[in-house]
Amino acid sequence: MTDKVSRDDSSRQKNVQEMERIREIVFGAQMRSYDQNFATLRQDLSRLQSAIAQIQEQMSKQEQEQSRRLQALRRELNESDELIRAELRQVADQLSSDKTDRSTLGELLVDLGNQIKAGSSLSHLLQDLFESDEQLES
Numbered sequence: 001m002t003d004k005v006s007r008d009d010s011s012r013q014k015n016v017q018e019m020e021r022i023r024e025i026v027f028g029a030q031m032r033s034y035d036q037n038f039a040t041l042r043q044d045l046s047r048l049q050s051a052i053a054q055i056q057e058q059m060s061k062q063e064q065e066q067s068r069r070l071q072a073l074r075r076e077l078n079e080s081d082e083l084i085r086a087e088l089r090q091v092a093d094q095l096s097s098d099k100t101d102r103s104t105l106g107e108l109l110v111d112l113g114n115q116i117k118a119g120s121s122l123s124h125l126l127q128d129l130f131e132s133d134e135q136l137e138s
Helices: 002-098 102-118 122-137
Strands: none
Touching: none
16 A cells, blocks of 8 residues: 555656646746746835935935024024014114104293394304203203
8 A cells, every 4th residue: 555655646746747847838938037027026116115215314304404494594583573673672762762842842942932032142042952952861
């Protein structure tokens, strides 16, 4: 019985080998072509994945750089805004202190009118105006 089993095994192996040989003859060239195409596709896919990773890294760096620049611009804008506001406050304060209010101006004109009626000289009037102006500034 062992002889029969070994002969069956032997004939099966021959059949398998013949089938492999026939398969190689019929499909061998196509299979090699498919294997080569798959290998090429794997290489292309690997290169594309590498390129995508590099692009993602570059985009991340650019995003960080843009974020840094935006923060710097915001700081600069805030500083400029503060400077402009301070300058506006200073100019408004200066205008408030420099302008002569209506009541003071009215009093000066009334005094001027009274002095003209009284017959004072022009130099005396100018001297009084300068003195009034100096008093207002202090």
